[in-house]
Amino acid sequence: MSDVRLENISKRFGDTLALEGISLHIHDDEFFVLLGPTGAGKTTTLRVIAGLEKQDDGHVYLDDRLMDGAQPADRDVAFVFQQYSLYPNMSVYDNLAFPLRSPLRRLPEGEIRQRVTGAAEKLRITHLLERKTARLSGGEMQRVSIGRAIVRQPRIFLMDEPLSNLDAKLRESLRVELKHLQKTQGSTTLFVTHDQIEALTMADRIAVLDQGKIIQNGTPFDIYDRPATTFVAQMVGTPRINLIAAEWQDGAYRTPGAALSFARQNGAAAEKVLVGVRPEDVRPGAGDFRGEVMLVEPLGVETILHIRTGEITLLCVVSGLSSIQLGEVLSFGFAVERLHFFDMNGRRL
Amino acid sequence: MANVANAPRQKVVISTRVDKVSTGARVTSSVRAAIAVIVALIMLIPVAWMAMTAFKTRPDAVAVPPKVFFEPSFEGFVSLLTSRRQLTNDEIAVYQQRTDLGWADQIALIRGQAITGPSAFPRQLLNSLIISGVSTVFSVGFGVLSAYAFSRFPVPGKDDLLFFILSQRMLPPVVVTIPIFLMYRQVGLHDTHIGMVLLYTAFNLSFSVWLLKGFIDEIPREYEEAAMVDGYTRLQAFRRIVLPQATTGIAATTVFSLIFSWNEYAFALMLTSDAARTAPPSIPLVLGTGGIEWAAIAAGSLAFLIPVVIITFLLRKHLLRGVTFGAIRKG
Numbered sequence: 001m002s003d004v005r006l007e008n009i010s011k012r013f014g015d016t017l018a019l020e021g022i023s024l025h026i027h028d029d030e031f032f033v034l035l036g037p038t039g040a041g042k043t044t045t046l047r048v049i050a051g052l053e054k055q056d057d058g059h060v061y062l063d064d065r066l067m068d069g070a071q072p073a074d075r076d077v078a079f080v081f082q083q084y085s086l087y088p089n090m091s092v093y094d095n096l097a098f099p100l101r102s103p104l105r106r107l108p109e110g111e112i113r114q115r116v117t118g119a120a121e122k123l124r125i126t127h128l129l130e131r132k133t134a135r136l137s138g139g140e141m142q143r144v145s146i147g148r149a150i151v152r153q154p155r156i157f158l159m160d161e162p163l164s165n166l167d168a169k170l171r172e173s174l175r176v177e178l179k180h181l182q183k184t185q186g187s188t189t190l191f192v193t194h195d196q197i198e199a200l201t202m203a204d205r206i207a208v209l210d211q212g213k214i215i216q217n218g219t220p221f222d223i224y225d226r227p228a229t230t231f232v233a234q235m236v237g238t239p240r241i242n243l244i245a246a247e248w249q250d251g252a253y254r255t256p257g258a259a260l261s262f263a264r265q266n267g268a269a270a271e272k273v274l275v276g277v278r279p280e281d282v283r284p285g286a287g288d289f290r291g292e293v294m295l296v297e298p299l300g301v302e303t304i305l306h307i308r309t310g311e312i313t314l315l316c317v318v319s320g321l322s323s324i325q326l327g328e329v330l331s332f333g334f335a336v337e338r339l340h341f342f343d344m345n346g347r348r349l
Numbered sequence: 350m351a352n353v354a355n356a357p358r359q360k361v362v363i364s365t366r367v368d369k370v371s372t373g374a375r376v377t378s379s380v381r382a383a384i385a386v387i388v389a390l391i392m393l394i395p396v397a398w399m400a401m402t403a404f405k406t407r408p409d410a411v412a413v414p415p416k417v418f419f420e421p422s423f424e425g426f427v428s429l430l431t432s433r434r435q436l437t438n439d440e441i442a443v444y445q446q447r448t449d450l451g452w453a454d455q456i457a458l459i460r461g462q463a464i465t466g467p468s469a470f471p472r473q474l475l476n477s478l479i480i481s482g483v484s485t486v487f488s489v490g491f492g493v494l495s496a497y498a499f500s501r502f503p504v505p506g507k508d509d510l511l512f513f514i515l516s517q518r519m520l521p522p523v524v525v526t527i528p529i530f531l532m533y534r535q536v537g538l539h540d541t542h543i544g545m546v547l548l549y550t551a552f553n554l555s556f557s558v559w560l561l562k563g564f565i566d567e568i569p570r571e572y573e574e575a576a577m578v579d580g581y582t583r584l585q586a587f588r589r590i591v592l593p594q595a596t597t598g599i600a601a602t603t604v605f606s607l608i609f610s611w612n613e614y615a616f617a618l619m620l621t622s623d624a625a626r627t628a629p630p631s632i633p634l635v636l637g638t639g640g641i642e643w644a645a646i647a648a649g650s651l652a653f654l655i656p657v658v659i660i661t662f663l664l665r666k667h668l669l670r671g672v673t674f675g676a677i678r679k680g
Binding site for chain 2: 072
């Protein structure tokens with residue numbers, strides 16, 4: 001049983017407000033992702049949970065026990081840092097054994113050996129055990145870091161962008177391994193990232209953070225399909241969502257520069273709105289609107305089209321390699337039931 | 350292209366590195382090595398001359414032109430380590446008949462002297478060892494602790510405090526010797542080991558805090574944070590993670606502190622007279638009966654040099670790493 005609850009956490013550094021009333025509840029066995037741009041307060045949140053930083057306001061509960069004044073050692077959490085966290089004067093084995101040899105645990109060496117080799121096998125780093133950490137590659141280092149976290153079955157794994165210093169290929173494979181590991185071990189994980197793909201692929205639930213505040217909290221499905229603000233809508237999804245300013249005229253929302261119109265939907269009653277259209281919801285081939293293809297980006301599995309209509313350039317994704325040519329004028333429509341309406345402040349209507 | 354099947358039977362050229370093959374590169378590196386050797390030799394001439402003088406007899410030591418080749422003698426060491434009295438001509442005759450004289454007595458006798466007992470020098474050397482050793486341990490120990498605090502904690506008024514500490518170093522010691530002399534006499538620290546240890550610790554601390562702070566700043570915080578999350582207290586993390594990482598800095602600071610307190614002259618001359626007198630102010634005072642005993646002074650300097658050489662030699666590996674710090678790849 002592990003359960004992490006944050007209540008109204010606030011933290012300032014000098015004059016800057018790093019966290020403002022953060023409340024979160026991470027359930028047992030959950031893979032929870034904090035997603036946000038640099039400086040949003042993701043890492044600070046992790047450090048507050050670990051006890052490496054003390055909040056100015058609010059409370060941290062681990063398994064319903066108030067942990068506000070507890071030392072990091074007493075919180076029984078594991079932290080995987082972005083970089084620089086393997087003890088450089090020790091071998092990989094000693095790094096993995098280090099948490100087990102802590103005065104709090106003092107396990108017998110036999111059990112330590114068993115746990116370390118077990119973790120090493122899971123992460124496929126058995127061949128590295130005798131090596132010094134300075135002679136590891138970036139991917140190997142992060143594997144060892146993760147290993148050092150899993151040897152001791154902590155309450156919760158706190159992971160601070162563990163994949164962001166790795167190259168793309170490695171990141172992808174380690175991402176899969178991490179998710180697999182989390183599911184097989186049933187370990188509660190709080191994972192921080194600025195990479196929306198990591199968030200969408202791994203998370204059971206996502207909280208989107210911006211400027212120290214939680215903007216939206218929900219399943220990847222909620223976040224992608226019902227973004228609470230334009231910020232969230234732009235944060236997740238590649239290519240980016242199209243945001244189109246439109247005004248109420250003659251019974252429909254119409255764009256000023258282009259001949260686009262959108263029917264009013266459930267309760268959207270504002271004069272001016274921002275209409276969000278995901279690139280995959282722009283359907284070329286048939287529809288009421290016409291535009292010229294300005295750019296074609298074939299990616300193999302899909303093709304991104306830049307369609308210009310009036311003063312607006314829309315991004316559009318079609319699956320597979322498309323036969324549509326540059327400069328072609330085509331007609332297109334929208335998946336009407338999947339449009340997002342936001343007010344001019346960016347809030348969902 | 351060589352046939353792969355024949356390859357092992359062909360002559361193997363081991364050195365294929367361009368910089369080893371090219372004559373130009375070879376000449377450049379030889380010239381550089383030669384210059385380094387010459388500079389090192391020039392630097393070593395005074396030390397070598399001192400070592401030679403230590404083994405010269407009195408006439409050889411002051412001979413003009415200077416003697417490079419001479420018959421070695423322990424006269425200097427005997428003069429340094431013993432106190433002697435001048436014998437009358439009659440006594441010399443009696444002494445020359447005696448057969449129970451040790452080798453040191455015989456050396457003294459050549460100059461018509463008899464050894465009356467050991468000199469104060471061994472004890473002064475010991476004082477130097479105690480005072481500089483203890484003060485170095487203190488200044489490095491306190492230095493590591495405060496450097497760590499300055500590096501990691503939000504100490505109120507940090508910048509002002511650090512500048513204040515640095516400003517201690519800017520003060521010329523001579524300016525404060527008289528006030529300190531008066532204060533020390535008042536509180537009974539004059540001519541005591543504790544007094545000198547205190548003084549040298551205070552003087553070295555500013556330097557060691559600054560030097561060590563630089564080294565500790567270089568150690569990423571993540572190491573100790575990881576250790577703290579892994580179930581260690583801050584103090585345990587400091588001991589098991591930070592200290593091993595800071596060895597280079599600690600070694601460098603140790604050598605610098607040691608050399609300062611080992612060499613210190615002005616305070617030692619003013620604040621010690623007998624019980625706690627250190628070696629530096631006593632070496633020039635090894636005056637014999639008439640004339641300066643250059644051989645004895647050189648012997649004293651040589652003996653004085655050896656402990657520092659030993660410490661530096663023991664810590665050389667760390668010192669070399671200290672010179673290249675910044676180039677070390679971090680974990």
